[in-house]
Amino acid sequence: MATAEKDGKIYCRFSRPKSLASMKVEEEDDPSGPTEITIDLSSGKVIFIAVGKTYNGGNDLAEHVEAPVLSSGKVDFSQFKVARGTTMTLLTQLHGVAMVLAWMLFVSFATVEGRYFREGFGSKMVCGLKLWFQMHRVVTMIAGILTAAGFILIFVKVKGLSKNAQAHTYIGIIVMAATCGQIFLGLIRPDATAGWRPKFNWAHRLLGKATHILAAADLILAFRLPMVSPEMRHFGTTVVAVWISVQVVWEVTFEVNKYLQSKSPKVDSIPGKEETKIEEKVIWKDPNGRLQLILCILFVLTIVSCSVATLCAILIF
Template sequence: MSSKSSSLYRYGLLLFAALMLRQNEVAASPNGAPTSSCNSMTPGHGQTSSTACPFQTILDKTEMFSNDTLKVTLQRPGGTTAVFKGFLIMGFDKAKNNTVIGTFNISSTDQDSRTLDCGQYDNAATHKNDNQKSNITIDYWFPPEGFNGDVEFKATFIVDRDSEYWVKVPSRTSIKIIASEPIPTTPTTDPSNTQPPFPDIYAECGKTKGCIATPEDCVGTNNCSMMTTFKKLDNDHLELEIYGEITGDQQYVAVGFSTDSEMGSDSVTECVQYLSTVKAYQSYNSPDHNNKRLPSNIEGFEDTGSPLFVDGYIYCSVKHPIVFTSNNQNFDLNQPHYILMATGSAGKDNIERHSKEEKSGVSIDLADDLNISYFKDSRVLKQLHGSFMVIAWLMAASTGLLMPRYMKKTWVGKQFMKKDLWFVYHRGLMVLAWTLTVAGFIIIFVDVGGWVSESVSENPHPLIGCITTVLAFIQPFMALMRPGPNAPKRYIFNWAHMLVGYSAHILASNDYLTCIFLAVEMEEAELPYETYWILTAHICCYVGAHIILTIFARRSITVPDVLKADAPRDETGSLTRKIILICFICIVVGLGSTVIAFIAGA
């Protein structure tokens, strides 16, 4: 390769490295603020504006009880044409050093806003896309149960990615919240004011009724976080009990009946607490995974006990028909069904996407089963997929890509099966990466049952993963068409092979970073937040290795060998390159092993 081509090669490599370092920033903004912005509320791009903020936060009331809800609007003043693309808003307790409090509830149909966990569940709201916005209304914010005090809302407004922003702009008014009167905890002479006793849902499990719960073995210790019981009342009806832990008002626990263990075309019974009222509803999961509450409950469905919310747990008991029709689909619970359970936020007329879900490992005969069972959703395939991709891209590909660039003049004269040793290492590592990528790709499709339709703006992981796999898949076939070392068009192959390889590697890194930035909130990944720092360390290590090896490569060119020998010998600095390579391998294997440990424990 000529000196000019070598320089272009090097600059192209450094450009790719710079792009890799910017993945955090690029990936975060279009889909909303990352959790790393929670404390400062400052975006990782653009610059602070020195002018007055052209946007304002409006509250629909100035005083409310703690069991009421508040509507929050972000808007531009009348008569202006200002627009913003991004925002982050939180409610702050003015009496406690501006501690973030309260919970936002945003409908799943809202195209512009989503909730964000800033230390607590759904206590912040941010943008969902980078479309221009002049007015955003968040239907519900509610304070902690029994809260008494003043709350001020602060918002960050972002005009454009590379433009200006305003940080922690206070709402035009604060709101005074008055603690609502608590439910009496001691008996009174008026029976209507007496809190009904919480039923012992664990009694008779495995004797007169079937029970399925989570976590494992919780029934024996009376300490389940979610649970459904079922008992046949007569030939036409079951008694269902729904029980679970929720965080407060506007939350739900629901149970669904499915023929295939996956969400879609399911009958759902909801147990919902909304504005301090607990009630059971019927709904339906459509094939596209959207939940729709039925305008009226199915025939034969009725409450059989007092719905309750006590000490963080919700309970409903219903009489449920065995054979019924829901949303024009026929169900027969005499036949075995998989049981799905979920919990999450609830709106006035619907339940939102679940924050936690469980499903039975086998189908259950609800009419006759009196056993105690537990939700055991096997995550083996997801764990294999994640582990294979970590080994392929964080370990094998990262190391394999260093070989042709820096190690060609190392191990000179040493061959294996008539191939230079550096090439043997390179090919072996890249074949391993290719094999694991294809295997991981197939595994995840088997696990989720094919392509799952999902907004790319909400979850780009599947699309980027497919592109990465396609690029990786064609690499070995490109290598088979490699011309000879002295062929006049060899440089075309070199550039094409390098660009496809590095593009796949960058996309793979971005894919995993996307998984991490969204995975901290995304239930499918279940990775701890610390994984973000591990990936950041890996990128720094990878780019650092390229920079150091490039510097040594340039020095070796300018320092001629003093001693000449008839036999081939390593280029000057080979020992240093070997040491750097060994250190790099140790670091990436250690970091990758840590991520795999996180995946195995998920």
């Protein structure tokens, strides 16, 4: 075996028999111990570079502790060519992309648009319903489809629920179940004049907000999984934490702006007389909606930037 470093790159050259027996350990504490396997290079193999421990301090390799760099396909060892790869399989990357787009981008916009931008669209109607509601429904439907797709992709990849599943997995299942709950609520949405409409509105809002919070926590946990490389863990966790922070700041900003534009009635409080409203004072007014539009554009740019940065953490590292 020989190694060399040139132009900032490390080169390794080694030789081995075409067919070689090795020991494999499923789990470090497995009482059955290592099992012998034969690795034959006569046919193509997927290669990877991994970091891990040895079994009980010996020479037998235990399972790697970080995501290995996998070749993009099987490598023919009888040919001389460059093999490229990544630390994540395609299905894992697609799972991450779907979930980031669903919860960091589309749900973030849907929660803000549905609460703070209703008045910005005025009385404009599309297919018999207000424009803000149609937009809200389309965005949430896209988020639901992406969530379901990401959920299915990762279960196909891991072939079901693993016995070594982390908290990230179980929270993801809860998020998927809550998403189905939101879809069900959407199907039974009552008319605006229905007596239980206020209860529906609160249930829809609280379930949506709780699910969004759980999804944000699960994104953090995804980058804290034991197999994630230190570089991806640091970058991804930082970006998600920034997104959570700015999302909170934006929602507080929109809430304050909404309050300042509300009407605060003054009442006559002369003793012995019935209280009557004598004046309505507008604390703040945005007559042309320009401030609301500017805030909306800045908010969208913020969540798009955070989403792109998180996708880079998934696709590049």
